[in-house]
Structure formats: C-alpha cells, structure tokens
Amino acid sequence: MRRQIVAVAAVVLFSFAISLGSTRVLAAAIQWSGNAHWYEAVLVPGGTTWTDAENAATSMGGYLATITSEPENDFVYSLISDNSNFWIPLIAGNGGPWLGGYRAESNWAWVTGEPWSYTDFAPGEPNNWDGIENRLQYFQYQGNPTDPTWNDIADDGEVIERGFQLNPGYIVEFNSQPAPEPSTLVLIGTCTISLLTYAWRRRIAK
Secondary structure (H helix, E strand, O other): OHHHHHHHHHHHHHHHHHHHHOOOEEOOOEEOOOOOOEEEEEEOOOOOOHHHHHHHHHHOOOEEOOOOOHHHHHHHHHOOOOOHHHOEEOOOEEEEEEEEEEEEOOEEEEOOOOOOOOOOEOOOOOOOHHHOOOEEEEEEEOOOOOOOEEEEEOOOHHHHHOOOOOOOEEEEEEOOOOOOOHHHHHHHHHHHHHHHHHHHHHHHHO
16 A cells, blocks of 8 residues: 555656646755845746746745845855756857846846945946846856856847847745745645545555
8 A cells, every 4th residue: 555655646746846847947945144045046948038037036925136245146156057957058158047137227226226236247248239138147158157257138039039048047035934835835735635535545445
C-alpha cells in the first residue's frame, strides 16, 4: 500500500509542477542580511516584458528588486549569475532578468521611490538606443558572468524589432518573508487530502 500511496503522491506533485511551469518557475526566496529583505528569481518560459514582470511581482506581494549598494548588487546577482536560463544574447553581451529601475523622462528612478544613488551600468550604458530604452535589466557585458552590471533596454518593442527574445525572468524583492502562493497551498492541500482519503479507503476495504 505504501508504494501505491507514493505513486499517487508522485502523480499529484507532477501535475502541480506542470501547472506551475506553464506560467512561471519560482525559486525559493532567499534573505540578504544587509537589509533583512528577501529576494526571489523568477524564470518565465517564453519571456516577459518589464511591465508584466512588475505587475507579477506586485501580485506576489513584492516588487521588482531595487539595488541601492554594491553588496546588495553582488548578492542579488549571485542568485542568477550561473543559471544560463536567465540570460539571452544581445549585441554587446547577455541580457538578464528585469530589475525595478526605470527612466522617468531624463532621470532614473526605482519603483519604490528610493533614492537613485548607486548604479552599476556596463561600459557605454545607459545609452538610450533610439530613445526608447527606459527599463533596467542585469547585463553580462561581453558575456562576462563575473561582473553584475546593468543595461537599459526597452520594455518590449525594441527587443522584438531587433530580433531578440523577451527577457526570460525577473527578480522580486520582499520586505518580509513571503508566504506561499495561494495556488501552491491549494495544491499541497489537495495532495494531502487525496493521500489521506486513499489511505483511509484502503484501510476500510481490508
């Protein structure tokens, strides 16, 4: 009977993985001691615009990560630096996950309204190519994975027009430890109930 219960659990969890992967793939949020905030890298199969990423981050109870110091930049970058799924080839390097910076007219700002004081743009950036680069992403200048630099790029149009795919992910920042998504809790609860019901029925049938 134990083997059968394990088999049922595997089916339910596999279904859960498929349903989750159809929209976005979440990693566990990790806390940084520098500010006690939590950060989560989100991979989106097929890519996402900055606007959609920011809306998704808000719906998760957080916001696109705001980087205000070199130690924070190093920590957040370490979450995705070695994962090739988060990087796409651009002209001068590899484009990475969205961050919470945007250009407001001629000035840059963070989605939280924090002071824009620390920056780490790659050489020659931000260059506001064609006057439409107004969103912030991580960038591996000349493909260098050890340098957590930034790049300005358009929300979506520039990427499509120049033959690039949309950014495959984003970084969410939480001021406190995030709770599991409701859908995750429902699926876990469903799995648990299914296993208990199956075990009870097997016991009654004996």
